[in-house]
C-alpha cells in the first residue's frame with residue numbers, strides 16, 4: 034500500500050511542504066488543471082508536477098483525473114479525436130512515471146452534495162447530502178456550483194448538454210463506456226498504466242441523468258466490459274457507501290485484483306439517501322473502516338490509497354473536502370489500520 038495525498042498543484046492553498054511533513058505520505062495525486070478537457074497535456078506541465086513532487090521527497094504516480102470529455106460519454110461526432118487525445122495523455126503520463134489514472138464516467142456533473150459546510154456536533158463542518166433537497170434543486174436555476182464540477186459551463190451550455198443526454202439512457206452510457214475502454218485499455222497495456230474508474234457520487238441518477246458505476250452488480254458488469262487488469266477501479270468508500278444497500282466488503286472481494294486506488298473516507302447515514310461526511314475512524318460514521326482495510330489487505334491490494342475528504346477543523350477554511358488537517362489525521366489513522374492488519378495477517 035502506498036499512502037498518497039491529493040494536491041491541486043501550485044494553485045492549491047495547501048503547500049506541498051506541508052503535505053511532505055505528514056509522516057506516512059509517499060506521493061501526491063495531482064493533475065494538469067489548465068488545459069481544456071479533451072486536449073493533450075503539455076509535457077512540460079507533467080514534468081513540472083513530477084519535479085515539484087520529487088523535490089519534496091514525494092512521488093507522482095497517480096493522476097486524478099484525466100477527465101473524459103462529454104462528447105466521449107455521449108459518443109458524439111468527433112469523439113474519436115478526443116479518445117486519441119486521451120490515449121496520447123496516457124502515453125505522456127507513462128513517460129513521466131505515472132502508474133494509475135483515476136477518471137469517472139458521470140454525465141455532466143461530478144460529485145454532488147446538498148450542503149457544503151454542515152456543522153457537526155464538535156463544531157467542525159463537512160459535506161452533506163440530503164436527497165429531498167437535491168430533488169428540489171434545478172441545476173439550471175439554482176446557484177448550485179461545486180468544486181468538482183466543470184466551472185466553465187454557461188447556463189445555455191448546460192441546458193444544451195442536458196438536452197443531448199436525453200438520447201442516452203443507462204444502456205447507452207454502458208455502450209459508450211465500452212467503446213471508450215476498447216480504445217484506451219490497449220494503450221494502457223502497452224504503457225503499463227492502469228485505469229481506475231471512480232464510482233458515481235452519489236451512486237444513483239441525478240437530475241434525470243444516467244449513472245452506472247453504482248453498485249455491486251454494475252461493478253461486476255464494468256469489470257467484465259474489458260476483462261483486463263488495466264481496466265480497474267478506484268474504490269471510493271464514501272461514494273459506494275452512500276447507498277446503504279451496498280456491502281463494501283463484498284464489493285472489495287468482488288473486485289479483487291482490479292482495485293488500483295482506494296479513496297477511504299467515512300460517512301454517517303441519517304436515513305436513506307441522506308448522509309453527512311464524518312471523521313475517518315469507524316466510530317465516527319456508519320462504515321466499518323477496519324473491515325474495509327482488512328478486506329483490501331486480505332484480497333492482496335497493493336495499490337495507492339488516499340484519505341478522502343475531511344471535515345474542516347481547527348478553524349481551517351479552503352476547498353470543500355480538501356483541507357489539510359482532517360485529511361492528515363485520516364492518513365495517519367488509515368496507515369495505522371493497514372500496518373496493524375498487515376502484521377496480524379502474517
Ligand code: DNO
Pocket residue numbers: 097098135136137143144181231296342354
Ligand atoms: C471528489 C473526488 C471526485 C473524483 C473524480 C474522479 O472529491 O473524489 O471529484 O476526483 O470523480 O474523476
